[in-house]
Amino acid sequence: MTLEREEHWIPVDGGESLHAWVLRRTDLTQPAPAVTVAHGFGGLAEGGLLRYAESFAEAGFVAVLHDHRSFGLSTGWPRQDIDPWQQIHDWRLVITYLQDLPGVDPDRIGLFGSSYAGGHALVLAGSDPRIKAVVAQIPTISGYEQSKRRLPTPEARKAFQERFVADERARLHGADAHRLLLVSDDPDVPSVFKDPRGIGLEDRFPVEGEMLHFDHKVTLRSSLKAQMYDPGVWIDRISPTPLLMIVGLQDVVTPTDTQLAAFEQAGEPKKLITYDGDHFSAYDDHFKETGGGARDWFVQHLAPTATH
Template identity: 40%
Template sequence: MTGRRDIEFNAEGVTLRGWFYAATDNPGPTVVMAHGFSAVKEMYLDAFAEVFAAAGLNALVFDNRNYGASDGEPRCETDPWQQVRDYRHAITYAGTLPEVDANRVGVWGSSYSGGHVLVLGAIDRRIKAVVSQVPLASGSANIGELVRADLRAGFRAMFDADRAARFAGEPPAMVPVVAEDPMAPSALPTADSWAWFTETAAKRAPSWRNEVTLRTVEMLGEYEPISYVARISPTPLLMLVAREDHLTPAHLALDAYAQAKEPKKLVLLPGGHFDAYVDGFEQASAPARDWFLEHL
């Protein structure tokens, strides 16, 4: 039966939950989707999924473990490699659904999960098309752009203290995702991050929480999707890069795109990191839809 339904699936002991948009009653092409850093599915993933479904593409949308409707502890912790594995669990689950042709599965990701799909395209050959929107290309380079050099030693001391406290049985330390003052401690220290997360949570996603574990930031700095990009081929890759992106800086994403082999396509989006979800939604969603239609 076509339409959206709630789903849940077992990701090796943790239940992940989301939505399945059935575009057809017969086995058809399917896009697997999860959100970026700390975000939950209500933060415009439904809008992208609706565009895909209207074009005849099933869409499987899920909340990352430790966030939103999905289970997992500690809450508000992002382990990028666990999230990559959970995409793979979601692909496996999708293959059990009657509407899904398991040989026609693509992955879509944005921001942090835009980095995940670069890794996935390289390591999981079940995936037949990749769309990476405003991706994190290099955690270390990204932190180097966002955190002043003279402040990084302080972060390292905080990471080490948190590690010692956790070893002693303390709960993990937490840090805000965003702060109104970009100079205050936060995981995403940009003014547009504060505006988008707070406005979007108020309008669409009351379950979103403005905190992540400090260890989340440490793992971000260790994550290097760019090192996988050259291995995505021959799986087709579409990368959508925002010209004015300074959260996951455009030049880092373009460096990653340059390392990808054919078949590949680059679309430059107007505006900054978050415009793809709102003012630039049509410019972002239409090329993604068309890429999946062409390759799935």
């Protein structure tokens, strides 16, 4: 059994294009169900998710894995600028593009989102009836709640708000958007994440071609938009679309308790998979549980064995 990997450029609003990989088995002879895959806050498509897409393709799906606008080889300016609602709108266009691809059954589309895109997956599954099965892995539930936990003191919260206002004032006068590191374990260096496991993620999943366009920073305003983003409110709107949530029991990035509480609000059919690890170990140490569980969920609800 052999996989083929095709490079695609998906047109989205504003004249931009998303870079994507389409993976499929070479022995498929009939239209197959498809799964569209997207990464989280500041992530690159191949940085941990390529192996998920490959697993789905090996199981008989057409898998599409894209970089969000302004990341990797996708176009968009300013670079590494994260707007959750723009990413959701773009992802809808990816679904439309996927439905029109030769060899895809447009009525059997699955959605896999991880971390920040796990939150996007909740929104899309709760609003787009084209999605027939969804997996939300370590999803963002409440940006406000996560920000309170990540910045536990009033002084820290106040300092971040002051940075947001200073950035806005500078941009009003023509300055470029201020940027900050995605991850740092130095308490004196402002960054989005302080989890040390996140620092080495790119080393565990090197993607040299895309990394040429990536400086491990995002715009400061991306964090402001993240604080205002609460995708968990969509979770009770997903049913009757089958929902799988994958949750790390030591997750401090998208806190475990907020994920478990959200899962309780979801309607049937639903399933919960937990693993005994942190946020970033979903991609490597616990891939057998997370990737295998997601694959089996799509097999159960999208039936790829009927397509070849």
